[in-house]
Amino acid sequence: MPSALLRPWRPAVAAAVLSATLAGCGSSTKLAPVCPQLSLLEDAADLTRFSGPVGTPRDARSLMLAAGISAVPAKCGLAGKSAVEAVLHVEAQMRRGPAASGDTAQVPYFVAITEGDHVLTEQDFVLGATFRPNVDQVAARGQDITLTFPISKTKTAAAYHIYIGFRLTAEELAYNRETAQQ
Secondary structure, three states, X not given: OOHHHEOOOOHHHHHHHHHHHHHHOOOOOOOOOOOOEEEEEHHHOEEEEEOOOOOOOOOHHHEEEEEEEEEOOEEEEEOOOOEEEEEEOOEEEEEEOOOOOOOEEEEEEEEEEEEOOEEXXXXXXXXXXXXXXXXXXXXXXXXXXXXXXXXXXXXXXXXXXXXXXXOOOHHHHHHHHHHHHO
């Protein structure tokens, strides 16, 4: 993945991932395994959905949903002699806008694994939220995701990189890039 698409972790995400990864690797009697790197894609860390057709002016009245990934807690450990296993989940804040209909939101996100410049796998997941009456903001937690990385005497899990972000439409991606420049 091009490094131009990455932004530094938000402090909450960095603290959650770093402490979970470092604290979660291995036991006290063995050395901790090297874990894959984990990055939130800058352009896909937030999602803003508006009502109306593409090209319609976007303002607070047409806001349907705003969501932002707030943390990706993760831990890793050995899975036998030839693999490292990482377990993670996505946490996000979701806000319902005035143009929203209904009390639920479903937001797609992806987890991609790379080795060098090669994408090995990419899988989509859905983050769901239910808004109680008169509540427009909720915290959402995704399912636990278990990833297994083959290792050997010459290759550690540091050879791999995990990328996470919302699965955005072209319009949502353009909106993120426009607002990032302001």
